[in-house]
Amino acid sequence: MKDPGSEIRISADIDKLPLLCGFVEEHSEASGCGKARTNGMLLAAEEAFVNICRYSYPKGHGEVTVSCGREDNFFILEFIDEGVPFDILSAPEPELELDPDQRSPGGLGIFFIRQMTDRLSYRRVDGRNFLTMAFNCR
Amino acid sequence: MTIETIKQTSALVVAVSGRMDAVTAPEYEKKINELLDSGEVSYVVDFGQLEYISSAGLRALLSTTRRIRDKQGCILLANIVGNVKEVFEMSGFGSIFTVHATVDQALKMLPG
Numbered sequence: 001m002k003d004p005g006s007e008i009r010i011s012a013d014i015d016k017l018p019l020l021c022g023f024v025e026e027h028s029e030a031s032g033c034g035k036a037r038t039n040g041m042l043l044a045a046e047e048a049f050v051n052i053c054r055y056s057y058p059k060g061h062g063e064v065t066v067s068c069g070r071e072d073n074f075f076i077l078e079f080i081d082e083g084v085p086f087d088i089l090s091a092p093e094p095e096l097e098l099d100p101d102q103r104s105p106g107g108l109g110i111f112f113i114r115q116m117t118d119r120l121s122y123r124r125v126d127g128r129n130f131l132t133m134a135f136n137c138r
Numbered sequence: 139m140t141i142e143t144i145k146q147t148s149a150l151v152v153a154v155s156g157r158m159d160a161v162t163a164p165e166y167e168k169k170i171n172e173l174l175d176s177g178e179v180s181y182v183v184d185f186g187q188l189e190y191i192s193s194a195g196l197r198a199l200l201s202t203t204r205r206i207r208d209k210q211g212c213i214l215l216a217n218i219v220g221n222v223k224e225v226f227e228m229s230g231f232g233s234i235f236t237v238h239a240t241v242d243q244a245l246k247m248l249p250g
Binding site for chain 1: 229
């Protein structure tokens with residue numbers, strides 16, 4: 001996880017999404033995860049990144065560090081930002097039984113993150129949010 | 139994302155290819171809004187070449203569908219396959235859209 005080659009720091013700006021996708025694709029394929037698994041990672045990564053872009057820095061510009069690496073059978077993606085505290089695990093489940101236009105906004109992205117990850121953890125340390133997602137790539 | 143439109147007798151076929159994500163979804167919304175402003179109200183959206191959709195893409199689809207229906211128009215979706223199909227099913231969006239296996243099948247549902 002500390003390999004400098006597997007970390008990027010990008011502006012928390014939605015236009016930077018292609019940089020994130022390129023980073024995830026390159027490293028996931030290099031660590032031998034299949035195409036289908038990589039697609040799930042790209043979806044979880046986009047949703048996490050978009051959340052940070054939209055909600056972490058309400059007062060202006062910020063950045064996000066994304067690191068990745070392999071731990072046993074898992075491919076790990078970690079998002080670190082210095083924005084407002086937000087624990088994705090405490091967010092309510094989307095009301096899937098309701099029509100999508102009656103659901104609360106934002107819930108679907110978090111739902112996709114939960115669906116796509118095999119392990120998901122959040123911690124707040126020294127004013128930073130750490131969101132860690134693990135994908136089983138056995 | 140690339141959007142191609144083909145005028146058929148009963149509807150405008152909108153073929154969307156590539157990725158419908160947080161960056162590109164606004165392009166889809168803009169295109170549908172322009173078409174609506176030009177008076178087009180019947181749409182068949184062909185997702186056969188769409189490789190990826192996220193919640194931002196689904197939201198764009200939902201908001202444009204609402205606008206089309208507000209104008210008494212109609213939108214049918216066709217050719218939802220692969221990853222896109224999985225995301226549709228997972229989200230429950232499949233139930234609010236009329237989804238057809240092919241564009242031709244969708245076109246047959248519309249008055250000529």
